[in-house]
Amino acid sequence: MTHTFPVRVYYEDTDLAGIVYYANYLKFIERGRSEWLRDIGVDQNALKDQAGVVFAVRRVEADYLRPAKFDDLLEVVTELAEAKPARIVVDQRVMRGAEMLFAARVTIACLDAKGRPVRVPASVAAAVARNTRPE
Template identity: 45%
Template sequence: MSAAAGGKPAAVGAVFAWPCRVYWEDTDAGGVVYHARYLHFLERARSEWFRASGIGQQRLREQEGLVFVVHRMELAFNAPARLDDLLSATVAIEDLRSASFSVRQQLLREPEPKALVEAKVRIACLDAQRFRPRPIPNHLLQEIAPA
């Protein structure tokens, strides 16, 4: 699994960006990123966005009895990423509801930000025990709401 390319996450306006690098394990024999690996980059960016917002997912599960899960995802594969590419995975809130929210994500190649992959992801808030929808607590809505 790929790790961040180094440095800290950068928030630019309402868009969060997380750097990542393409490694051998992400690619096929031709050095092109395997399509399912893009999901790893996007997931890590969402996890780091939560963390940068002060939201610890393990703490939420243990102390508040809730988890955030991917409910729906739409992807557009525009161009391939290749071995050793430096990428930036972005997260931006698109829609906020009482028990779910949508984020818009892009995977950009640096230094010329070309959108290789674009995603729209619906995240649902669930009760950690029953895995049934539940409202997002107000204090969390304030943390994830766009500024």
């Protein structure tokens, strides 16, 4: 499943030259991942309250390809790359129309209340599996 999330570049996202500050791409893709999870039926608040589990980014591999600028309308594209018992890996792109500006591979782990890694809950694994295209 490919998920898309629109993002408008605001003044607060840019540096003095009107170009998106590099760390803000990480905020944009975080929003994209959160909306992807919400759209496939994963309620992160309920997961924390009921199962005591939260998601944490373990690794990000990022490529900054072209600058986004003030007032650009961007799209964050999120696609599942890999689902394992203890982690989820997604590929994310920030696009301006057909032009790719930023690409990242993000590894997400599940943590318990004490910050220890745990298996991805069955309900999350099932939601991810339901929304994966067969190969």
